Amino acid sequence: MYGNDFNVPDDAGESGSVSGGSGPAGGGPSRGPSHLLDEVAAAERALREAGAASVAGQDAGPGAEADEDELRRYFDAVIDADQKIEPRDWMPTGYRQSLIRQIAQHAHSEIIGMQPEGNWISRAPSLQRKAILLAKVQDEAGHGLYLYAAAETLGVSRDTLVELLLAGRQKYSSIFNYPTLTWADVGAIGWLVDGAAIVNQVPLCRCSYGPYARAMIRICKEESFHQRQGYEILHTLAHGTPEQKVMAQDAVDRWWYPSLAMFGPPDADSTHSQQSMTWRIKRFSNDELRQRFVDMCVQQASVLGLDLPDPDLRWNEQRQAYDYTQPDYDELMRVIKGDGPCNRQRAAHRRAAHAEGAWVREAAQAYAEKQAARMREVAA
Numbered sequence: 001m002y003g004n005d006f007n008v009p010d011d012a013g014e015s016g017s018v019s020g021g022s023g024p025a026g027g028g029p030s031r032g033p034s035h036l037l038d039e040v041a042a043a044e045r046a047l048r049e050a051g052a053a054s055v056a057g058q059d060a061g062p063g064a065e066a067d068e069d070e071l072r073r074y075f076d077a078v079i080d081a082d083q084k085i086e087p088r089d090w091m092p093t094g095y096r097q098s099l100i101r102q103i104a105q106h107a108h109s110e111i112i113g114m115q116p117e118g119n120w121i122s123r124a125p126s127l128q129r130k131a132i133l134l135a136k137v138q139d140e141a142g143h144g145l146y147l148y149a150a151a152e153t154l155g156v157s158r159d160t161l162v163e164l165l166l167a168g169r170q171k172y173s174s175i176f177n178y179p180t181l182t183w184a185d186v187g188a189i190g191w192l193v194d195g196a197a198i199v200n201q202v203p204l205c206r207c208s209y210g211p212y213a214r215a216m217i218r219i220c221k222e223e224s225f226h227q228r229q230g231y232e233i234l235h236t237l238a239h240g241t242p243e244q245k246v247m248a249q250d251a252v253d254r255w256w257y258p259s260l261a262m263f264g265p266p267d268a269d270s271t272h273s274q275q276s277m278t279w280r281i282k283r284f285s286n287d288e289l290r291q292r293f294v295d296m297c298v299q300q301a302s303v304l305g306l307d308l309p310d311p312d313l314r315w316n317e318q319r320q321a322y323d324y325t326q327p328d329y330d331e332l333m334r335v336i337k338g339d340g341p342c343n344r345q346r347a348a349h350r351r352a353a354h355a356e357g358a359w360v361r362e363a364a365q366a367y368a369e370k371q372a373a374r375m376r377e378v379a380a
C-alpha cells in the first residue's frame with residue numbers, strides 16, 4: 001500500500017477529493033497513499049459500470065449516416081455522463097491530438113525513466129536489492145508498452161512516436177534529466193518521483209478515453225510497489241549509520257523540488273489544463289495535484305526521520321493543507337526545452353539503444369512474416 005507500512009494507521013479521509021482529509025493530532029492532513037489504491041479500485045469499478053451503461057438514454061451511438069453536429073452532441077453526452085470514449089467512436093480532432101501528445105509523452109517518460117535507475121542495477125548493495133530494482137525497471141518498460149499500445153488505438157504508430165522522441169520533437173518528463181549520484185537516489189526516486197507519478201496518475205484511471213484509463217489502472221497498481229520499495233530503501237538508510245542517514249537526506253534534498261516540478265507549470269501558465277479538464281482527460285489541475293503530493297509527503301517524511309528541504313513548509317489551518325515553497329519554474333522550462341543536467345545524455349543513450357536494438361526488431365518482423373505465411377498456407 002504505497003509504502004505506508006510505516007504510517008500511523010489512523011487516516012480516515014474521504015477518497016474522492018484531492019486536498020481533503022482532516023488533520024491528525026499535531027496538525028496536517030492524514031491522507032496517506034493507501035487512499036490512492038482505494039481510488040484505483042473505485043476507478044476500476046466505474047470503468048466496468050461505464051462499459052455496461054448506455055449514454056443519455058441511447059442504446060447505441062449515432063448511426064453511420066449521422067452528421068458532424070450529431071456526432072459531436074453524442075461525444076459531449078458521453079463525456080458529460082462520465083462514460084468512456086472508445087477507439088472507434090467519433091472524437092474531435094483536438095481531443096485525439098491532445099491524447100496522442102499526453103500518452104506519447106507519458107510512454108516516453110516510462111522508457112527514458114529506466115535510465116537513471118538502470119544506472120544502479122549493477123551497483124545495488126545486495127543481490128536482493130538488485131533483483132527488486134531489476135523488476136522495477138522491467139515494469140517501466142512494460143508501462144511504456146501499454147502506453148504506446150493505448151496511443152496506437154488513436155491511429156498513430158509506435159514507430160512514429162519513437163521517431164518523434166528520437167528527433168527531440170516529443171517531450172518526456174523533466175524529472176529524468178536529473179542524475180542519480182548515490183544509492184539513496186534510487187530510494188528518493190521511488191519515494192518522491194514514483195509518489196508524484198502515482199498522485200498524478202491515479203486520476204488518469206478515470207480519464208474519458210477508455211484505453212488510456214484501462215492502461216492506467218494496471219500501471220498504478222504496479223507503481224504502488226515502486227513507491228513502496230523506494231520508501232523502504234530510504235527508511236533503511238535513515239535508520240542506518242550516520243553516513244547512510246546523511247546520504248538519504250542529501251538525496252531527498254536534491255529530488256524534492258524536481259519532484260514538485262513534475263506536476264507541470266502552475267495553473268495560470270498551463271496551456272492544456274482547462275481544455276483537458278473539460279474533456280475529462282485530466283481530472284485535477286497541476287497545482288491541485290502538487291498540493292496533494294506535498295500533503296502526503298510531510299507525514300511520511302516525519303516517519304522516515306528525514307526533513308523536506310523547505311523552511312517555509314507549514315500546516316495552514318484555514319486551507320487545511322500545507323503551505324510550501326514552489327519549485328523553480330524557470331528551471332523546469334529550461335529542462336523541458338532540453339537544457340537540464342542530463343538531457344543530452346538521456347537522448348544520446350536512447351538513440352544508441354534504439355540503433356543497437358535494430359536487429360531485434362528485424363528478427364521479430366521476420367518471425368511475424370514467417371508465421372503469417374504459415375497461417376496462410378494452413379488456411380489455403
Ligand code: BYC
Nearest residue numbers: 105106109110113172173174197262263264270271272273
Ligand atoms: N516534464 O499545459 P501543461 C513517471 C509540458 S512517468 C516535461 O500543464 P498538461 C515514471 C507539457 O507537455 C511521468 N514536460 O500540460 C516513469 C506542455 O508541453 P506541450 C510522466 C512537461 O499536459 C518511470 C507544457 O509543458 N507522467 O513518473 O496539461 C519511472 C505545458 O504544460 C512537464 C505523465 O506523463 C514535465 N514535468 O499537463 C518512474 C503523466 N510538465 O506538450 C516514474 C501524464 C508540463 O504543449 N501526463 N510539461 O509541448 C500528464 O498528466 C500531463 O501531461 C502533465 C502536464 C501533468 C505532465
